[in-house]
Amino acid sequence: MNQPRTARSLDDLVAAGVLAPEAAAGLARVADRYAIAVTPYLLERIRDGGEPFARQYLPDPGETDAAPEERPDPIGDGAHMPVKGIVHRYPDRVLLKLHHACPVYCRFCFRREMVGPGGDALSKDELAAALDYVRAREEVWEVILTGGDPLALSARRLAEVVGVLDAIGHVGVIRLHSRVPLADPGRIDADLVSALRASDTAVWVAVHCNHPAELTAEAAAALARLADAGIPLLGQTVLLRGVNDDPAVLEALFRGLVRNRVKPYYLHHPDLAPGTARFRLDLEEGQALMRAIRGRLSGVCQPTYVLDIPGGHGKAPIGPVWLHGGSAQGDGIEVEDWRGRRHAYPPEATRVAIDRKDGLE
Incomplete structure (x- = not known):
């Protein structure tokens, strides 16, 4: 058969x-x-x-149909690539791109110009050079395996890379970003989970999940195998028009992730990858969605809404603003609650009491 x-x-x-x-x-x-x-x-x-x-x-x-503002490398990886396979954008962490193959190719992918069957994989010498780069820089505390999907590698090769990184004393965290638990959950078997074990380094897995329908019984079982092995799980979501641009969908998604022991980490505004305009919302629409779910969801279900600044300048939080007004001395500040009501801070009665204590009346 x-x-x-x-x-x-x-x-x-x-x-x-x-x-x-x-x-x-x-x-x-x-x-x-x-x-x-x-x-x-x-x-x-x-x-x-x-x-x-x-x-x-x-x-x-x-x-x-590429829009004028779209670009092949929308988040500027190439501007921060000192050696092949390494992206060093922030002082304390690097990306390590082992290969460019994925089990599924998402149509909104920000690396869509680089990934695919013909994409480069690091040779033995190139991987050695990338690991030497990490080994030589004590400021690098976190190594993020991305690509291409690192969990698409064989358990043997994955264990080798994790083992080498685990032996680098100044590396405290190895983080893997993957679609595999939701795209091919059967791949998360005992051998692969074992390959992620480190003796001296924390290993985290960031799971890319965009819709509650992805959290099937099979996906939940795969996530449980990782969580039961002591691997902390983060959730990464891309805000996509026509997929999850609805408060009820985001509510179900983030609750579903937490129910499966996955902490929602980032809600990404879609990047300016070529031919992806149909997925992008305005920033104001994204902020309105985050505002809508603020009072509906526990804090543990709340991701940070971020934009990767084009050109390689890093991520910036772009969520709605809850603080309004105020002078340089802090007078006139209002704080907005989840219902949209504004409240003076500090409250008027408290302010009067402070003024009296300081002899200002």
Whole structure:
């Protein structure tokens, strides 16, 4: 019996029943430019659920229409790459991009010009040079494995990299960013979990999840295998028009993550990757969504809404403002509560008491 296989072409998507033949006919230019991969597990989910879940994974004609503000390297990785595979943007942490392959290629990916079957993987010598870079810089406290999806590597190779990093005394945290627990949850098996164990370094996994429909029983079991092994889990979400740009969807998503022991970490404003304009909201729309969920969700469910500044300048928090007015001396400050009501700070009665104590009356 033939095992289901990953769809890697328009014909594969048609054969899997997730793309109409007439739709595929207009997507040849997209397929020529950007990689396609949808795992058998996700194909089944798409057949069951359709939009908006499928919007993340299925090609769209608009992908070849780049807006003037879009750029191949939207967050400026290339400006901070001292050696191949290393991005050193912040003083205390680096990205280590081991390869450029993923089990699924998301249609909004900010590295869509770099990832794919033909993308570079570090050779043995290049990996050694990247690890030497980390070893030589004691300010590097955290190494973030990204790429390409690090959990797409074999357990053996992953264990080797984790082992080398674990032996570098000044590295305190190894963080892996992955879509695998949601795109191919069966891959999170005992061997892979074992490969993530370190003796002297904290290992964290950041899981990329954008819609509550991704938190299936299979995905929950994969996350549990990681959490039960003592690996702390973070959630990363991209705010996507037509996928999760609704307070009720975000509420269900963030509660679902926390229920699965995943702390929502970042809500990313979508980057200016070529051909992704259909996914982007205005900043004001994103802030309004964050404002809408503020009083509806526990603080443990609240991510930080961030924008990666184009050009390589790093992330900036861009959530709504809750503090209004005020002078240089701090007078006239108002704090807005989750209902939209404003309150003086400090309260008037407290201010009068302080003035009396200081002999100002």
